[in-house]
Amino acid sequence: MNRADETTRPGDGDPAVPPDAALLPVTVDVVALTVRDDALQVLLVERGVDPFRGALALPGGFVLPGEGLTAAATRELAEEAGVAPPGHLEQLGTYGPLGRDPRGPVLSVAHLLLAPDFGVVRPGSDAGAVAWHPATEVLDGATLAFDHARILADGVERARSKLEYSPLATAFCGPEFTVAELRRVYEAVWGVRLDPRNFSRKATGTPGLLEETGRTTSGGAGRPAALYRAAAGGSAGRRDTGVEDGPAVVRAVIDPPLLRPRA
Amino acid sequence: MNRADETTRPGDGDPAVPPDAALLPVTVDVVALTVRDDALQVLLVERGVDPFRGALALPGGFVLPGEGLTAAATRELAEEAGVAPPGHLEQLGTYGPLGRDPRGPVLSVAHLLLAPDFGVVRPGSDAGAVAWHPATEVLDGATLAFDHARILADGVERARSKLEYSPLATAFCGPEFTVAELRRVYEAVWGVRLDPRNFSRKATGTPGLLEETGRTTSGGAGRPAALYRAAAGGSAGRRDTGVEDGPAVVRAVIDPPLLRPRA
DNA sequence: CCCGATTCTCGTCAACTTGACGACAAAGCG
DNA sequence: CGCTTTGTCGTCAAGTTGACGAGAATCGGG
Numbered sequence: 001m002n003r004a005d006e007t008t009r010p011g012d013g014d015p016a017v018p019p020d021a022a023l024l025p026v027t028v029d030v031v032a033l034t035v036r037d038d039a040l041q042v043l044l045v046e047r048g049v050d051p052f053r054g055a056l057a058l059p060g061g062f063v064l065p066g067e068g069l070t071a072a073a074t075r076e077l078a079e080e081a082g083v084a085p086p087g088h089l090e091q092l093g094t095y096g097p098l099g100r101d102p103r104g105p106v107l108s109v110a111h112l113l114l115a116p117d118f119g120v121v122r123p124g125s126d127a128g129a130v131a132w133h134p135a136t137e138v139l140d141g142a143t144l145a146f147d148h149a150r151i152l153a154d155g156v157e158r159a160r161s162k163l164e165y166s167p168l169a170t171a172f173c174g175p176e177f178t179v180a181e182l183r184r185v186y187e188a189v190w191g192v193r194l195d196p197r198n199f200s201r202k203a204t205g206t207p208g209l210l211e212e213t214g215r216t217t218s219g220g221a222g223r224p225a226a227l228y229r230a231a232a233g234g235s236a237g238r239r240d241t242g243v244e245d246g247p248a249v250v251r252a253v254i255d256p257p258l259l260r261p262r263a
Numbered sequence: 264m265n266r267a268d269e270t271t272r273p274g275d276g277d278p279a280v281p282p283d284a285a286l287l288p289v290t291v292d293v294v295a296l297t298v299r300d301d302a303l304q305v306l307l308v309e310r311g312v313d314p315f316r317g318a319l320a321l322p323g324g325f326v327l328p329g330e331g332l333t334a335a336a337t338r339e340l341a342e343e344a345g346v347a348p349p350g351h352l353e354q355l356g357t358y359g360p361l362g363r364d365p366r367g368p369v370l371s372v373a374h375l376l377l378a379p380d381f382g383v384v385r386p387g388s389d390a391g392a393v394a395w396h397p398a399t400e401v402l403d404g405a406t407l408a409f410d411h412a413r414i415l416a417d418g419v420e421r422a423r424s425k426l427e428y429s430p431l432a433t434a435f436c437g438p439e440f441t442v443a444e445l446r447r448v449y450e451a452v453w454g455v456r457l458d459p460r461n462f463s464r465k466a467t468g469t470p471g472l473l474e475e476t477g478r479t480t481s482g483g484a485g486r487p488a489a490l491y492r493a494a495a496g497g498s499a500g501r502r503d504t505g506v507e508d509g510p511a512v513v514r515a516v517i518d519p520p521l522l523r524p525r526a
Numbered sequence: 527c528c529c530g531a532t533t534c535t536c537g538t539c540a541a542c543t544t545g546a547c548g549a550c551a552a553a554g555c556g
Numbered sequence: 557c558g559c560t561t562t563g564t565c566g567t568c569a570a571g572t573t574g575a576c577g578a579g580a581a582t583c584g585g586g
Contacts, residue, residue, distance in 0.1 A: 017366050021325035023286040026360075026370060050279065062284035066368070068361045093510025094357045094372050097289075098331045100507075103279050105329070107289060107370070109357050110510075147507070154510060161515075180534070198574065200535065222533025223581040244363075244410070247356025247373075247417060252424075256543095256572070259519060443563070461545065463564065485562025486552040519543070 024097050024107045028073045029060030029148065031092060031155030032081070032113040033135065035172045035188045040135040040159075042152060044144075045080050046128030051102045052145035056138075058152065059130070060108070069245040073111045081130050087115025088171035090248030092155050100147045110151045112158055112248075114171040136191065160189055165257040166250045167209050170230035176213055178225035179203050190260050208253045287360050287370045291336045292323030292411065294355060294418030295344070295376040296398065298435045298451045303398040303422075305415060307407070308343050309391030314365045315408035319401075321415065322393070323371070332508040336374045344393050350378025351434035353511030355418050363410045373414045375421055375511075377434040399454065423452055428520040429513045430472050433493035439476055441488035442466050453523050471516045 032043035044056045059080040063072045070089065077083060092112045097105035135156055142149040162168050163186060170177070172185045183199045186192075203210060210228040217225045231253075295306035307319045322343040326335045333352065340346060355375045360368035380395075398419055405412040425431050426449060433440070435448045446462045449455075466473060473491040480487045494516075 017288045017369065018325060020327060021288045022328040022330065024289050024326070024370075025280045025284045026287050026289075062281055063287070063360075064283060065285040066361070067285065069357065069359070091356055093354055094332065095507070095509045096332075097326075098329070098508070106280070107287075150507075150509070154512065157512070178534085195574070195576085196533085197535075197537090197576080202573090204535095218582090220533085221531085221583060223535080225534055244358070244413075245361070246358045246413070249417065249420070255525065256522065257520065259573095261574095262518065441563085458545070458547085459563075460547080460565080465544090467564095481553085483562085484554060484560085486564080488563055522544095524545095 022097075022105070024105060026063040026107045026109060027060055028063060028069060028076060028109050028111060029058040029151060030073050030077055030089075030111045030113055031058060031152055032077065032115065033155070033159055033172075033189075034115050034117045034132065035185050036117045036132055038184055038188050040156070040188050040191075041132040042135045042138060042156075043081060043130065044133050044138070045130045047145055048128050054128075055143065055145040056133075056148075057145035058110075058148045063109075069109050069111075073113075077113070083118055086118070087113055088168055089113045090250070091246065092151070092158060095147060095151060108146075108151075110155065112155045114159060114168055116172060116174050160260065162250065163189055164259055165252045165254050167230060167253045168250065170209075173230075176215070176227045176229050178217060178227060179210075180225055182228075186258075192261055194261075202254075202258055206254050285360075285368070287368060289326045290323055290369060290371045291326060291332060291339060291374060292321040292371050292414060293336055293340055293352075293374045293376055294321060294415055295340065295378065296418065296422055296435075296452075297378050297380045297395065298448050299380045299395055301447055301451050303419070303451050303454075304395040305398045305401060305419075306344060306393065307396050307401070308393045310408055311391050317391075318406065318408040319396075320408035321373075321411045326372075332372050332374075336376075340376070346381055349381070350376055351431055352376045353513070354509065355414070355421060358410060358414060371409075371414075373418065375418045377422060377431055379435060379437050423523065425513065426452055427522055428515045428517050430493060430516045431513065433472075436493075439478070439490045439492050441480060441490060442473075443488055445491075449521075455524055457524075465517075465521055469517050 030043075034041055034043075043059060045059050047053050047055050047057050059076055061072075061076045061079070063069065067075075069091070073089060090112050092110040095108045095110060097107040100106065100108065135152070138144070139149075139153060139156065142152070144152065159168075169182055169185045169189070172189075173181055179200045180196065182203060183194055183196060186199070187194055208231050211231045213227045213229055215227045217227060293306075297304055297306075306322060308322050310316050310318050310320050322339055324335075324339045324343070326332065330338075332354070336352060353375050355373040358371045358373060360370040363369065363371065398415070401407070402412075402416060402419065405415070407415065422431075432445055432448045432452070435452075436444055442463045443459065445466060446457055446459060449462070450457055471494050474494045476490045476492055478490045480490060
């Protein structure tokens with residue numbers, strides 16, 4: 001862009017955006033992941049309008065004037081899924097604007113939500129059914145609207161990778177959880193089995209990851225388990241400190257990292 | 264894409280984007296990093312126009328109609344720095360649109376370029392001086408235009424973190440390089456000293472990172488060093504395979520990772 | 527009330543990786 | 557010809573991982 005082209009509108013104190021700049025509609029799409037029935041599941045909506053009417057899609061929609069990216073993402077989740085979910089929301093990446101929407105050039109800022117299994121979910125105003133779907137099934141048999149299959153694949157890979165070095169696995173759990181619950185999160189997201197003894201050693205031995213509550217489970221089968229909560233500041237990135245919209249900055253806590261078993 | 268589903272406004276080739284969607288100007292900004300004089304340096308331009316006339320800024324500018332994100336980033340680099348640089352270009356994240364540009368809401372898709380030290384750089388047609396600046400100095404004494412200080416900080420942190428597990432350090436080197444050159448990249452980016460013997464063991468012992476050329480350096484002081492090139496597919500992410508614009512997907516190669524020394 | 531099943535937790539041990547460092551190899555320089 | 561510089565190979569203690577044994581604490585059924 002030739003910045004010499006930038007002009008000042010008469011009667012306007014601020015310089016104006018150059019007239020040859022593209023003005024693009026922007027959507028936010030959310031890859032909302034949870035762990036349900038020991039499987040990684042993704043929240044999908046059935047589109048109620050064209051294009052791709054009737055197809056499955058990620059929840060999302062257009063950014064409105066005066067709105068920030070994170071605000072748009074949470075608003076769309078509320079509108080389409082009827083939830084103001086807890087958990088960790090971070091920016092995933094930006095797609096487009098060319099060749100991904102039949103309506104023309106549209107920029108899409110994808111987000112990633114890692115959340116505990118929040119109960120479903122009322123159908124949104126302009127969408128059909130809203131439901132959790134096992135991520136592996138969708139990734140394999142994927143026929144999602146737009147380029148949502150690719151966005152979902154990127155989101156799942158991001159989640160898998162972040163579990164290795166960040167405390168974000170705790171975002172899938174409730175406020176208090178056992179080491180075994182945390183392990184089942186890893187097992188579901190990675191699709192592997194982990195040794196409970198070694199996992200417990202690593203989880204409890206990592207400073208800044210878990211905080212003891214002093215309480216234990218009761219009522220279930222087997223020996224009661226100690227209850228923990230996520231350590232303070234554990235999953236706190238820059239997003240929790242301000243209103244700015246930008247990519248995720250999450251502190252690395254698991255050091256050395258807990259690597260996925262390699263085939 | 265199923266164009267049969269499109270509903271077309273009469274007399275309008277752009278169907279069905281809802282009328283209440285914001286139409287945003289979008290910029291691309293590039294955090295271009297290299298290693299020069301054993302230091303991590305960032306390419307900055309002096310702005311020639313308001314806003315922030317005379318201030319230092321990341322190279323970048325507005326996306327034009329019909330243009331993709333990556334295309335806009337490379338075009339801006341060519342226009343403002345006079346280079347069609349080699350190296351690795353990936354998306355960093357998207358900032359805004361609120362509160363970051365005095366001209367109004369502007370979305371900025373930041374990119375990260377890791378490149379060998381390409382010779383400077385002609386002043387762009389519409390910008391003032393273009394030059395490399397030591398990253399640490401800029402990060403400390405930072406008064407950059409817009410929110411570019413924050414974007415730079417995010418870009419440097421991304422680069423530092425990616426060196427741990429990806430082969431991207433080779434993007435800072437020329438087509439052939441020695442293990443010592445690669446080590447100096449790590450030392451410059453991380454700002455630490457690494458043991459040459461241990462680094463050599465890790466670099467040469469990591470499958471898929473280096474490829475022997477059979478040749479050696481000559482002429483310099485000391486014993487000649489073996490020349491390597493980046494292993495095929497090493498720094499190749501999805502971006503190299505298609506025209507789609509999206510976030511970076513870089514294969515993890517250094518496994519277990521080469522972690523920064525922790526204080 | 528005892529017994530097995532289940533689940534959580536602690537301990538042990540070999541294999542591997544890291545960090546620190548000694549030693550040698552191969553060039554240039556006086 | 558030594559001396560310096562730089563790259564490469566080895567060695568070794570310390571720490572981490574992966575595999576697994578064994579005990580602790582609870583539930584449910586005979």
